Amino acid sequence: MYKVLVSDPISDLGIQQLVDAEDVVVEKKTGLSEEELIRIIPEYDALLVRSQTTVTEKIMAAGERLKVVGRAGVGVDNINLEAATQRGIIVINAPDGNTITTCEHAFAMMMALARHIPQAYAKTISGTWDRKSFLGVELRNKTLGVLGMGRIGSEVAKRAKAFGMDILGFDPFLTEERAEKLGVKLASVDDIVRNADFITVHTPLTPETRGIISTAQFAVMKKGMRIINCARGGVIDENALVEAINQGIVAGAAFDVFEHEPPQADHPFLNNPKIIVTPHLGASTIEAQENVAIDVSEQVLHILRDEPFKNAVNMPPVAPSVMNKLQPYFGLGEKLGTIAAQINNEAVKEIVVNYAGDLSEVDTQPLTRYIVKGLLSRHFGNDVNIVNSMHLAKARDINVVVSKSTAAQDFTNLISVTLKLQSGEEQRVAGTLLSGYGDRVVQINKFPVDIEPKGNLIYISHNDKPGIIGKVGTLLGNNDVNIAAMQVGRKIVGGEAIMVLTVDKAVSKEVLEELTKLPEVNAAQEIVLS
Numbered sequence: 001m002y003k004v005l006v007s008d009p010i011s012d013l014g015i016q017q018l019v020d021a022e023d024v025v026v027e028k029k030t031g032l033s034e035e036e037l038i039r040i041i042p043e044y045d046a047l048l049v050r051s052q053t054t055v056t057e058k059i060m061a062a063g064e065r066l067k068v069v070g071r072a073g074v075g076v077d078n079i080n081l082e083a084a085t086q087r088g089i090i091v092i093n094a095p096d097g098n099t100i101t102t103c104e105h106a107f108a109m110m111m112a113l114a115r116h117i118p119q120a121y122a123k124t125i126s127g128t129w130d131r132k133s134f135l136g137v138e139l140r141n142k143t144l145g146v147l148g149m150g151r152i153g154s155e156v157a158k159r160a161k162a163f164g165m166d167i168l169g170f171d172p173f174l175t176e177e178r179a180e181k182l183g184v185k186l187a188s189v190d191d192i193v194r195n196a197d198f199i200t201v202h203t204p205l206t207p208e209t210r211g212i213i214s215t216a217q218f219a220v221m222k223k224g225m226r227i228i229n230c231a232r233g234g235v236i237d238e239n240a241l242v243e244a245i246n247q248g249i250v251a252g253a254a255f256d257v258f259e260h261e262p263p264q265a266d267h268p269f270l271n272n273p274k275i276i277v278t279p280h281l282g283a284s285t286i287e288a289q290e291n292v293a294i295d296v297s298e299q300v301l302h303i304l305r306d307e308p309f310k311n312a313v314n315m316p317p318v319a320p321s322v323m324n325k326l327q328p329y330f331g332l333g334e335k336l337g338t339i340a341a342q343i344n345n346e347a348v349k350e351i352v353v354n355y356a357g358d359l360s361e362v363d364t365q366p367l368t369r370y371i372v373k374g375l376l377s378r379h380f381g382n383d384v385n386i387v388n389s390m391h392l393a394k395a396r397d398i399n400v401v402v403s404k405s406t407a408a409q410d411f412t413n414l415i416s417v418t419l420k421l422q423s424g425e426e427q428r429v430a431g432t433l434l435s436g437y438g439d440r441v442v443q444i445n446k447f448p449v450d451i452e453p454k455g456n457l458i459y460i461s462h463n464d465k466p467g468i469i470g471k472v473g474t475l476l477g478n479n480d481v482n483i484a485a486m487q488v489g490r491k492i493v494g495g496e497a498i499m500v501l502t503v504d505k506a507v508s509k510e511v512l513e514e515l516t517k518l519p520e521v522n523a524a525q526e527i528v529l530s
């Protein structure tokens with residue numbers, strides 16, 4: 001049974017598929033302190049959060065079974081990604097489910113700012129009929145600057161267009177083509193701060209975006225401009241904003257997010273009549289909450305069940321078309337790594353992976369993670385997975401080199417894994433995916449073989465002498481080890497050779513030692529595959 005902890009308020013309807021899953025138990029415990037979470041997290045395989053729970057390194061360290069942290073939303077700044085990656089914990093988010101909702105909130109904030117709606121409402125319900133104090137401005141013909149033209153920023157721009165606004169957009173990934181399609185003029189941050197009547201930010205909080213709008217930017221803004229932050233607290237410097245309002249540069253600001261949430265009671269935004277605030281409500285609609293919870297629950301279920309998944313934020317993204325091509329090779333890749341690790345006992349300095357044939361045309365980076373995982377699993381066991389395999393290799397100074405070739409000998413695809421060892425020697429395992437037959441190992445070191453990589457194997461390197469096969473068979477038989485299949489590989493008669501035996505059960509160290517004592521045998525290793 002997999003145990004899932006939901007530690008923030010997440011839509012019941014959205015997590016229903018987890019609740020309904022026969023192999024999952026869902027427990028909801030919100031408002032926990034870090035200490036409480038550290039205490040209970042060892043029981044859980046998955047943790048589902050929104051933005052309230054801060055998933056610290058200590059929580060990750062305590063999460064002995066923790067396989068995945070699912071963020072029902074976009075921003076993962078409350079999750080220590082580095083700590084997750086080091087421990088092989090997959091972090092996923094739900095990037096699309098709250099785009100429209102947050103865009104609509106930003107738009108609502110812009111309109112509320114333009115027409116003083118919160119201030120006018122407060123005064124009216126207090127019994128004062130004041131029509132003079134709330135003279136607003138139209139959005140039509142105003143210039144809107146959008147910083148961050150990703151999912152939300154682009155939707156904001158589309159709506160602003162419909163309101164007759166001119167839009168200046170800045171995003172390092174915004175191309176001229178896409179800007180044109182969106183009806184946005186590509187601009188620099190400087191163009192935007194100098195020319196916009198309204199500015200709205202839609203970037204994550206990164207070292208680069210922290211304070212992207214600060215004192216220097218406010219200093220050159222149009223007098224009477226208005227500014228909105230429905231992204232992350234800190235993108236617009238809070239103190240610099242208050243100062244710009246006091247100087248009469250900024251006519252009004254609308255903030256949904258704060259540098260520290262919730263803000264202290266004496267936060268300068270909370271009693272400034274020119275600043276309207278909401279308590280991080282950008283994603284808070286029925287629709288968005290259902291969407292993000294459904295998305296994240298679906299992926300969590302896949303991860304728990306070791307099925308392919310998407311939206312991992314601590315692994316590079318892979319296009320679905322690429323994923324579809326690579327997926328059939330994941331098992332083979334991992335097994336090749338496992339075999340390579342088990343036929344040698346030396347420290348590995350470098351792993352050279354060559355993808356040939358069909359595979360040379362695809363971005364194989366996710367597949368390399370599986371190979372490295374298989375390789376390191378001999379020593380790391382379950383502590384290595386595809387999230388941390390490259391990280392663990394790097395931390396151990398193991399260089400991973402990938403090469404590609406169009407020709408794949410007689411195969412349509414071929415993966416070769418070569419280990420460069422401390423002694424300067426090399427070990428090589430190559431395999432292919434044969435249509436209709438599945439995974440096959442087709443080469444070990446210089447010897448061509450044809451092995452189904454499955455179950456328990458014994459790898460023997462020996463000298464090709466008459467009678468050796470019989471001796472090995474007798475020795476194993478005497479030790480009650482049944483041979484299911486056998487492959488012998490040699491280059492020349494009487495020269496170096498290898499034997500790979502598929503056996504029905506694991507063999508003991510003692511049996512392996514007995515095998516190495518046979519005069520023709522140079523080495524005998526067990527290879528265990530799942």
Ligand SMILES: NC(=O)C1=CN([C@@H]2O[C@H](COP(=O)(O)OP(=O)(O)OC[C@H]3O[C@@H](n4cnc5c(N)ncnc54)[C@H](O)[C@@H]3O)[C@@H](O)[C@H]2O)C=CC1
Nearest residue numbers: 074075102148149150151152171202203204230231282283
């Ligand atoms: N208030 C709320 O409740 C919500 C807030 N958000 C926040 O909104 C932000 C945007 O979300 P999405 O549009 O879904 O993300 P996204 O990833 O689609 O877009 C973010 C964009 O920011 C751009 N960017 C990064 N660095 C930049 C820089 N230095 N200058 C300009 N652009 C830069 C990226 O290239 C990307 O296109 C995130 O911080 C997210 O956490 C998202 C949902 C709800």
Ligand SMILES: O=C(O)C(=O)COP(=O)(O)O
Nearest residue numbers: 050051052073074075283
């Ligand atoms: O998705 C995001 O990035 C958000 O900021 C939404 O946060 P929330 O899920 O409402 O706590």
